[in-house]
Amino acid sequence: MSGFQIPHVMPTVKKSVGFPRDVAAEVEAAIEGESCTFSAFVVAAVRNALEQLRQQDRA
Numbered sequence: 001m002s003g004f005q006i007p008h009v010m011p012t013v014k015k016s017v018g019f020p021r022d023v024a025a026e027v028e029a030a031i032e033g034e035s036c037t038f039s040a041f042v043v044a045a046v047r048n049a050l051e052q053l054r055q056q057d058r059a
Contacts, residue, residue, distance in 0.1 A: 004044065004045065004048050005044070006030065006031060006034050006036045006041060006044070007036055007040045007041065007043070007044040008035055008036065008040070012039050012040070012043060017042070024038075027041055027042070
């Protein structure tokens with residue numbers, strides 16, 4: 001399994017999702033100074049979680 005990497009900006013479809021303030025603040029801190037948007041980070045994190053679920057289903 002590969003590690004999580006901060007993604008570059010990519011095309012997206014807008015969805016409305018509420019985040020706990022502490023989680024949003026941690027994401028903002030993680031992407032500060034990077035070429036990454038909040039949305040791109042969240043999409044990459046969800047893709048990573050989905051891949052982990054697929055691997056669990058195969059086990």
